[in-house]
Amino acid sequence: MKYIDEFQDPELARRLLDDIHAIVTRPWALMEVCGGQTHSIIRHGIDQLLPDGIELIHGPGCPVCVTPLEVIDKALEIASRKDVIFCSYGDMLRVPGTGRDLFQVRSEGGDVRVVYSPLDALRIAQQHPERQVVFFGIGFETTAPPNAMTVHQAKKLGIGNFSLLVSHVRVPPAIEAIMQSESCRVQGFLAAGHVCSVMGTGEYPPLAERFRVPIVVTGFEPLDVLEGVRRAVRQLERGEHTVDNAYARVVPPEGNPAAKAMLADIFEVTDRAWRGIGVIPGSGWRLAERYREFDAEHRFSVTGIDTREPVECRSGEVLQGLIKPHECEAFGTTCTPRTPLGATMVSSEGACAAYYLYRRLGTTSGAVIPSGTATMAARTSGSAGSTSEPAPLEGSPVV
Amino acid sequence: MCLAVPGKVLDIEERDGTRMATVDFGGVAKEVCCEYLPDLRVGEYTIVHVGFALQRLDEDSARQTLALFEELGLLEEEFGDPWELAAREATK
Numbered sequence: 296m297k298y299i300d301e302f303q304d305p306e307l308a309r310r311l312l313d314d315i316h317a318i319v320t321r322p323w324a325l326m327e328v329c330g331g332q333t334h335s336i337i338r339h340g341i342d343q344l345l346p347d348g349i350e351l352i353h354g355p356g357c358p359v360c361v362t363p364l365e366v367i368d369k370a371l372e373i374a375s376r377k378d379v380i381f382c383s384y385g386d387m388l389r390v391p392g393t394g395r396d397l398f399q400v401r402s403e404g405g406d407v408r409v410v411y412s413p414l415d416a417l418r419i420a421q422q423h424p425e426r427q428v429v430f431f432g433i434g435f436e437t438t439a440p441p442n443a444m445t446v447h448q449a450k451k452l453g454i455g456n457f458s459l460l461v462s463h464v465r466v467p468p469a470i471e472a473i474m475q476s477e478s479c480r481v482q483g484f485l486a487a488g489h490v491c492s493v494m495g496t497g498e499y500p501p502l503a504e505r506f507r508v509p510i511v512v513t514g515f516e517p518l519d520v521l522e523g524v525r526r527a528v529r530q531l532e533r534g535e536h537t538v539d540n541a542y543a544r545v546v547p548p549e550g551n552p553a554a555k556a557m558l559a560d561i562f563e564v565t566d567r568a569w570r571g572i573g574v575i576p577g578s579g580w581r582l583a584e585r586y587r588e589f590d591a592e593h594r595f596s597v598t599g600i601d602t603r604e605p606v607e608c609r610s611g612e613v614l615q616g617l618i619k620p621h622e623c624e625a626f627g628t629t630c631t632p633r634t635p636l637g638a639t640m641v642s643s644e645g646a647c648a649a650y651y652l653y654r655r656l657g658t659t660s661g662a663v664i665p666s667g668t669a670t671m672a673a674r675t676s677g678s679a680g681s682t683s684e685p686a687p688l689e690g691s692p693v694v
Numbered sequence: 695m696c697l698a699v700p701g702k703v704l705d706i707e708e709r710d711g712t713r714m715a716t717v718d719f720g721g722v723a724k725e726v727c728c729e730y731l732p733d734l735r736v737g738e739y740t741i742v743h744v745g746f747a748l749q750r751l752d753e754d755s756a757r758q759t760l761a762l763f764e765e766l767g768l769l770e771e772e773f774g775d776p777w778e779l780a781a782r783e784a785t786k
């Protein structure tokens with residue numbers, strides 16, 4: 296889809312690709328954990344520039360996509376209350392709950408406000424002491440420190456009408472769950488760079504060791520992704536499985552100590568359901584006991600929620616890397632960004648939306664591989680990696 | 695929401711007992727909490743996530759990333775009017 300000339304530094308992109316093509320001798324399946332990386336890969340056609348046998352499996356790292364339906368329904372319920380100002384990031388507005396979304400709640404008269412930062416929600420609470428202000432606190436380890444600081448501030452300033460609807464998720468337990476799944480084909484991970492900018496790299500060596508997989512901390516920009524792939528493939532070809540930091544300009548090994556200390560104070564680890572995947576033990580954070588007063592789930596008793604996912608939505612399989620989005624029947628027909636059936640079609644970091652937006656023609660002809668690039672010297676069949684090309688995107692709309 | 699955007703620190707001051715910085719993102723200035731980077735200085739570049747400075751970044755990398763985001767329209771996505779963006783999404 297994309298030409299290599301469209302990379303910010305085509306020369307560097309070409310060199311990285313040449314190197315990847317030169318070192319690959321057999322198929323490998325890598326998972327990029329983060330939705331930002333998925334977006335970048337599909338938008339820039341990186342998967343099409345890589346050697347045929349290198350498969351990128353899109354991981355569950357889009358927080359909008361994995362926030363459980365039950366939590367979305369709770370959010371919709373709370374946001375509909377007359378006394379509530381419900382604050383959220385813009386990404387959550389169109390995530391389908393059971394039958395409706397925040398956008399609809401707003402059009403039905405709910406006071407739903409979009410904020411840039413959770414501190415904005417706290418300010419709204421200060422300005423409206425007579426109302427209850429709830430912030431929808433979702434996201435991975437990168438989004439959690441801002442929410443933690445906001446709760447800390449609310450307590451410090453005694454802002455009693457503020458609360459957080461929390462559904463935080465953590466990457467390392469998800470990697471563990473993916474590796475333990477019977478259908479797992481992943482042989483190496485591109486870990487999410489910005490998550491590591493907060494948490495550092497310390498949680499990953501035990502995982503790399505236990506599952507014998509390379510874990511390469513990788514950024515989001517196209518060249519970062521290429522570098523991450525290069526390093527992961529190099530390790531795989533050498534039979535290594537270590538944690539490597541390909542994003543050192545943003546990720547110090549220790550992460551951000553002040554943010555980690557705040558997280559440890561405000562939150563505690565809990566089991567968390569991931570939309571489409573199920574409960575992953577220890578994979579989330581909730582407010583610690585001493586901050587319960589700021590927990591929207593405790594403040595508002597929301598009962599009688601009856602969650603229903605559309606049966607045709609296969610986002611769970613997409614999120615686990617078992618199918619690619621266009622293999623879902625509904626893709627591009629009954630399910631589009633305009634009428635999303637699943638959360639993965641909403642956020643541009645969701646794999647379904649990324650495929651829809653950037654893979655309309657679904658050909659590989661646009662992927663210009665530098666001439667003289669080595670093809671794979673040999674393809675051994677013993678690998679778990681798949682060599683099959685993605686199916687042409689039939690049914691996907693053409694612009 | 696997932697985007698972390700690099701920007702240049704223009705000014706730092708204490709507000710409500712919190713260290714807040716004014717950060718310039720290629721022309722858009724935003725208030726940013728820098729409690730998590732206690733020794734961040736004016737003139738430095740930082741990576742900002744939902745209004746919080748989370749790491750430092752060298753100037754060259756920051757400029758390159760900003761140029762890329764600008765080109766891809768990601769800055770508008772991050773700082774533009776979210777209702778308008780969502781409404782536009784809905785009619786794609």
Ligand code: SF4
Nearest residue numbers: 609610623630637647
């Ligand atoms: S294309 Fe739509 S229905 Fe199919 S898995 Fe993706 S979000 Fe679900």
